[in-house]
Amino acid sequence: MSLLSYTLRRLLHAIPLLLAVAVLNFCLIAAAPGDPVTALIGDFPAPAEYVAKMRQDYGLDQPLPVRLGRYLQHLASLDLGYSFANRMPVSTLVAARLGATLKLTGTALAVAAVLGVALGLLAARLGGWVDRLVRFGATLSYAMPEFWLGQLLILAFAIGLGWLPSQGAAPLRGAAAGWAGFVEGLRYLLLPASALALRYLALIARITRARAVEVLRADYVLAARARGASETRVLLDHVLRNAAPSVITVIGYNAGLLLAGSALTETVFGWPGIGRLLFDSIAARDTPTMLAILLMVSASVVIANLLTDVLHRLLDRRVA
Amino acid sequence: MTALLDIDALRVAVADGPTLVDGISLSVASGQTLGLVGESGSGKSMTAHAVLGLFPAPSIQVTSGAIRLEGIDLTRLSADARRRLRGRRIGMVFQDPSSFLDPLLTAGRHIAEAFRAHGVTPDLAPRIQAALARVDLPASVAGRFPHELSGGQRQRVLIAAALAMDPAVLIADEPTTALDVTVQAGILDLLRREAAARGLGVLLITHDLGVVAETCNEVAVMYAGRIVEQATVHRLFRAPRHPYTQGLLASVLDPGRDAAPFAMPGAVPPSHAMPAGCRFHPRCPLVVDQCRTIPPAMVDGVACWRAGA
Incomplete structure (x- = not known):
């Protein structure tokens, strides 16, 4: 087919x-x-x-x-x-909030995927204490709920050190124009994106490590080394490629994790997105808004799973 | 004849553990195919891993001896210098072609990898085609994935990748064991042709005496980490001198012989419990007291106290 x-x-x-x-x-x-x-x-x-x-x-x-x-x-x-x-x-309401959520979840997804894969590969390749540290850190991070982590981050970086803002997506007076505005936006994004990314990152790092350890022991990796391929090339050409289908499956099938986490993170950080809207609509018994958001979340999960399966097929031609 | 590959008193051992290869010496000359024969556990694959510098576990190491490739002692080289020789001066072909090809890469990418690993990047497409033609595969195979190829084609792709950089020596570890008999002949023919036409030195590791008879000039018989007999193929098959070699030959099914094939009693001892003296003595029909205490030295191509007795 x-x-x-x-x-x-x-x-x-x-x-x-x-x-x-x-x-x-x-x-x-x-x-x-x-x-x-x-x-x-x-x-x-x-x-x-x-x-x-x-x-x-x-x-x-x-x-x-x-x-x-x-x-x-x-x-x-x-x-x-x-x-x-x-x-x-509801459509007007949702449309106004969608951008903020996409920015937050998109950033968290990108950070979690890139760092998670990098840490997983590193742990598998180096082994020893690096491996133990990554595995311990991943288990710890995965066990930490977003809303709690979010509040810890606010306490440490917003209140304690005063480095970053704790609420909203932009200054109340409105964002500055150009480059300064972009940097300002990043400062607002950093804490909520970190809080949202961490659990996902932990999950991705763990699955990447597990698959990479398996692939590094595979016969075809020995054959690649026998052809003179360097460890870097082995990691990029064979390990990453063969780990990718599993990693993408975990990323895609856990898209719900990201969306659920987004509702909590947005609430803690006062982020003006869909998750915050869902929280408010539940408090206000705003049934149509609730229903619309729940349906959107379900549709996103269905689409994420579909994309996952399509990507999986593109990467591994054996999947019939 | 100058030796391309010269293994001298090589010992391989697990760190703080048993010795897997115990002082073997071999040499492969240009155009020569040397068969290394033995049962599983005899240390023949470990010898190949030692030459390549790739052991299955980091705890396995060369503890003494030399492996000279074109005069250079590989055991003294840095890890990166060894990597640069792998695939360029020594090629390796493995037993099961389906697990030694990356399932997500096309055949062409495997061959390209051999070129790229050694800095050959221009004109890869024609080079890949030439490498495929060399092993009698059509150029269209380059775009196929391993699961779209037959067992024999897969092994040819691996050979093409191993020979891509024109190495001096090819190590073939049971290259036909996982293949159908009809396909085996083609692969062996290919190895013979490369040795004859290009002076490739081949170290053929196998447990199959039929493969040896068909392909090799010289044979070394390995038992429990040591070489027990080495001779030309002709001589070894005509007049085996070591009782182990005699047992191996007698265990081969021969339609021209009335007697049933002989099943040698016992098994290769595990590496952590090697018997003293001659390692074959617990299974040897000719055993005498001397065999149980003093290991026999290699004299005249055979390491046996009772040779010629």
Whole structure:
């Protein structure tokens, strides 16, 4: 089967999967206590008739299957609904926040992948205390939750040393133009990106090390050395290439880890992204926003897995 | 005849552990194919690893002796100087071509690696084609992945990569063991042709006496880390002198012989429990007291107290 038809088939499979995810999310949130109306009214002693009228206006008095049907109908026409809490369409809200999240997760992913692969290769190649240090550090890092690490980083570098800002993605007065603005942006990015990258980095370093140790013992590596290939070439041409499919699989299949971590990190660092929006929408019982973000996260995981499988096939032609 | 490869009283041992190769001497001349024969565990592959300078574990080392390649003692060279000789002056071919080719690289990339490792980077495409033609493979093989090739083709690709830089010596460690009998003949023919036409010295490591008879000029029989007999192929097959060699020859299935093949009793002793004296004495039908205490020296191509007895 060609790569193209494989990709198309996988995309078709993703449609029922995402539909199931949408239905499940909808039912879960419907089963949770509270609704947007109670959140909108808050502690104000509104008369019961007024509350009932609002529920009727928003269609919240309808039975669950009817509401679900309407939700899916809107989804089919790519309508994500209206955010009661923010008083604007969910799509507008999400679009405004997407950039910040992509910047944060993209940076964390790049840092985790590059450093993780480098550390893993180094540990496998050098062995001894370097290997033990990398493995210990990776286990420790993986065991550390993002929100806790984030707060430690804020305590150390923002409050203690005062080197870096702790909240937001840019100065409140607005970012400077040009190069200065870019550097300023990096200063804001550094702490949240580190907090988000660390667990992922640990995971990538461990799998890279494990695969590299295996490949270094392979017969074809001995054959490459027998042809006079240097250790650097062996590492780049054989070890990295043969470790890549496993490493990419781990990166791709754990994309959910990055997205879940992003919600926590954004909350701790006041980063104006989708994760922070999800946190706020849960607090505000903002169901449409919640549903939209959960669906986006599911779709991202599905796409990440698909990309992983396609890349895997490109790297290893034996995968039929 | 000048020796291209000259192994002199080579000893290989595990650090603080048993001796795996115990003082063997061999030499391979230009155009000559020397067979190194023995059962598994006899130390024949360790000898190849020693020549290449690549041991399977860092604890295994050459403890004494010399390995001279074109007059240069390899054991005195730095790690990088040895690397620069590997693939350029000594080539190596291994037993199982499917595991010795990188599954994610094309055949052409393997051959290119041999050139690149030694700084040959221009005109790689025609060079790869020439290397493939040399082992009777079509140029189209260059773009194929190992899983798209047959066992024989894979071994030819490995030979092409090993010969790409025109080495003086080729070490072939059981090059046909993993192949079908029909394919074996082609590979052996190729090695014979390279030796005859280009003066390549071949050290052929095998447990298969049939392969030796077909390919080699000279044979050394190895047992438990030592060479017990060395002779021309003709002489060894006609009149083996060491009881171990006699046992090996008698164990070969021969359709022209009425008797069933002889199964030698016992096995090669493990390297950590070598018997004293002649290492073959526990399995030897001709054993006398002297064999149990004093190791026999190599005299006239045979290391046996009872040779000629």
